Amino acid sequence: xxxxxxxxxxxxxxxxxxxxxxxxxxxxxxxxxxxxxxxxxxxxxxxxxxxxxxxxxxxxxxxxxxxxxxxxxxxxxxxxxxxxxxxxxxxxxxxxxxxxxxxxxxxxxxxxxxxxxxxxxxxxxxxxxxxxxxxxxxxxxxxxxxxxxxxxxxxxxxxxxxxxxxxxxxxxxxxxxxxxxxxxxxxxxxxxxxxxxxxxxxxxxxxxxxxxxxxxxxxxxxxxxxxxxxxxxxxxxxxxxxxxxxxxxxxxxxxxxxxxxxxxxxxxxxxxxxxxxxxxxxxxxxxxxxxxxxxxxxxxxxxxxxxxxxxxxxxxxxxxxxxxxxxxxxxxxxx
Numbered sequence: 001x002x003x004x005x006x007x008x009x010x011x012x013x014x015x016x017x018x019x020x021x022x023x024x025x026x027x028x029x030x031x032x033x034x035x036x037x038x039x040x041x042x043x044x045x046x047x048x049x050x051x052x053x054x055x056x057x058x059x060x061x062x063x064x065x066x067x068x069x070x071x072x073x074x075x076x077x078x079x080x081x082x083x084x085x086x087x088x089x090x091x092x093x094x095x096x097x098x099x100x101x102x103x104x105x106x107x108x109x110x111x112x113x114x115x116x117x118x119x120x121x122x123x124x125x126x127x128x129x130x131x132x133x134x135x136x137x138x139x140x141x142x143x144x145x146x147x148x149x150x151x152x153x154x155x156x157x158x159x160x161x162x163x164x165x166x167x168x169x170x171x172x173x174x175x176x177x178x179x180x181x182x183x184x185x186x187x188x189x190x191x192x193x194x195x196x197x198x199x200x201x202x203x204x205x206x207x208x209x210x211x212x213x214x215x216x217x218x219x220x221x222x223x224x225x226x227x228x229x230x231x232x233x234x235x236x237x238x239x240x241x242x243x244x245x246x247x248x249x250x251x252x253x254x255x256x257x258x259x260x261x262x263x264x265x266x267x268x269x270x271x272x273x274x275x276x277x278x279x280x281x282x283x284x285x286x287x288x289x290x291x292x293x294x295x296x297x298x299x300x301x302x303x304x305x306x307x308x309x310x311x312x313x314x315x316x317x318x319x320x321x322x323x324x325x326x327x328x329x330x331x332x333x334x335x
Contacts, residue, residue, distance in 0.1 A: 009056075011037055012047055013067055013075045016057060017153060022064035069308075072153060076211075087312075088207040091169055091184050094312055098173030102254065105261045106318055110167040113145065113154050113313035114297040118161045118334040120305045125327050127303060130229040131296045132324040134195065136236050138166040138293040139264030141321035144330055152314035161334050166321070167293040167312055168239055171258070171265060175243070178254060183242040183285070187213030190238035190267075190289065192228050197267055197289060199277050201235065212311035213237075218298045225299040237292025238267060242285040245272035251288070262323065267291050296324070 015031045016023060023031070025045040032039045048065050051057040056071035067075070100107035121128075131137055145151060145162030156162040172182040188203035202222065204213035214237035217223055228234030243251055248269065255265035267289040270276035276287035292298075293311065300307045322330065 008037070008039065008043075009047060009051065010075060011035070011039075012044065012051070013056060013071050016065060016067035017072065017075060020150070020152065022060045022066050024062075024064040027064065066155070067153065087209050087212060088184065090312055091172065091206065094167075094169050094315070095172040095176055095182070097315060098170065098177075100170070100174060100177070100318060102174055102177070102257055102261075108315040109170045109263070109318055109321070110173065111143065111151075111164040111313055111316050112167050112293045112297075112309065112311045113151055114163045114165070114294070114300070114307050114309040115154070115156060115160050116163065116297075116300060116305060116307040117159065118331060120300070121161060121163065122328075122331050122335060124300055124303055124305060125331070127226070127229065127299050128296050129324055129327065131225060131299055134229055136225070136228060136291060137264065137296045137324070138168050138170070138291050139259070140262040140323050141166055142296070142324055142327075143316060143320050143322065144334070146334065151316070154310055154313050161331075163297050164313070164316060164321075165293050165296050166263060168290045169293075169312060170263060171241075171290055174254060174258065174263075175247075175251065178250065180243055180247045180250060180254075185240045185242060187237065187239045187292070189217055189222060189235045191235055193233050195228075195232040197238070197277060200238075200240070200279065203240075212294075213239075214292045214294045214298070215309060215311055218294065218301055218309060221301065223298055223302065225295065226302050229299075237295050237298065239290045239292065240276075240279055241288045241290055242281060243288065245284050245286050248272065248286045251286075262321070264291060 015028055026041050029039055029041040029044045052059055057065045058068055059065050094110045100109050143164040145156050147156050147158045149156045175182050184206050186203045186205045188200040191198045191201050224234035228236050258265045270287040272286050273283045281287040294309055
């Protein structure tokens with residue numbers, strides 16, 4: 001009986017997770033029916049009341065219900081085995097959803113979001129700017145999300161601010177629009193010496209994980225951004241991609257265009273069929289190292305600031321991004 005109730009609860013949570021807007025019990029009942037699970041509106045309403053009390057969902061009066069961060073955690077924990085490979089699927093989904101046009105510098109790009117107190121962000125702006133200035137970020141651009149704003153399933157609470165940094169998957173989307181498919185192999189910790197990449201010391205394969213590898217490394221305290229910006233030697237987030245070997249020159253040209261408009265790009269690109277930083281590459285492909293999009297805000301954890309970060313948070317219009325040098329002026333509106 002308990003397992004049956006749990007399955008229904010998870011079904012409702014999953015429906016709410018896949019909706020960007022609040023849903024009423026009537027709409028949820030319709031969605032469950034469409035998925036082949038008959039549930040009456042009254043039954044759904046009773047489940048929602050229980051989940052509201054447990055903090056898994058919250059009610060927005062007549063507009064309906066939303067899933068909370070607690071609900072997302074519960075859903076993730078309950079279906080973790082089913083979600084092996086989930087991140088790879090999400091990367092592909094975000095790549096296809098992007099509509100950014102590199103020639104006109106317009107359209108949507110993928111961003112990560114980090115939730116933090118504005119005063120704590122303001123205090124650590126000098127370190128964050130150093131991460132950008134030293135080239136350890138995905139370009140020079142970022143954005144802020146104010147209290148009450150939503151992006152995907154992330155809601156910025158009152159008294160907090162959302163820091164949006166360009167996700168490295170933006171590179172995948174731009175290359176795809178130019179006919180170049182990308183294979184995202186893994187995320188890892190890249191060791192730097194004298195500001196130069198030396199080797200990957202930890203890696204997590206994208207098709208074997210349900211969460212972003214850099215999120216894992218940040219929460220585990222395994223990064224060393226302070227060392228990277230102070231001495232040039234440290235451990236930062238990066239990922240490994242592969243492209244068709246014949247596209248190498250085209251990728252390099254597009255990378256130059258991306259950097260010109262502030263979107264950053266590749267750290268290093270290898271030669272066809274040859275290993276890159278001791279990472280083997282398949283015949284007919286070329287390997288590349290791409291900087292981690294969460295790198296600028298990851299330094300907050302190292303300075304003792306607790307922040308909640310979510311990679312691949314959603315899509316925003318390119319025109320909403322601003323250069324990192326503007327942070328001091330922009331943050332004043334939230335203090």
